[in-house]
Amino acid sequence: MQDRHNAELLTLAHAGDRSAWQELVRRYVRLVWAVPRSHRLAPDDAADVCQTTWLALAENLQRIRHPDRLGAWLVTTARHESLAVLRLRGREDPIEVWDLPDHGATPENLALTSETRTRLWQAYATLTDRCREVLRLAAFAPELSFSQVADAVGVPLNSLGPTRARCLAALRRRLGVEVAR
Secondary structure: OOOOOHHHHHHHHHOOOHHHHHHHHHHHHHHHHHHHHHOOOOHHHHHHHHHHHHHHHHHOOOOOOOHHHHHHHHHHHHHHHHHHHHHHHOOOOOOOHHHOOOOOOOHHHHHHHHHHHHHHHHHHHOOOHHHHHHHHHHHHOOOOOHHHHHHHHOOOHHHHHHHHHHHHHHHHHHHOOOOOO
């Protein structure tokens, strides 16, 4: 099944071929999972978004117009579902172990860290949709291959590296950060 194209897998999955469905899930599970986590959803909410995304695919197996862009379709579906969860439940900011305050930190250092995060997210928000998506996947799903990320954001594989570099440069400019070369 690994050597089959998405169009063939979608057709087989629609006909009830379990191994075709499993191959589609295997190819895209990390990509789908990365989307709700990039929206900082709690693990349970992220799992719900993933399940809903796969259900949407199962319901639309025959309606996928561009099987070669299935990754982008899945990312868009997961993004829409993630935003729906955020609207319904409000934005929760789960505390990760590495986000716990350092009891030896000074109030000044804590304030600077908070200000830096705020500046970073404000600068990130000014980027184009494509740049935000490329950087979001790079930050929250580093295990994804270049081809998976390129497919998800809809850029040719050989353009992803330069696109990511331009996006990072734009973010650095907005932050006023000089990079030593």
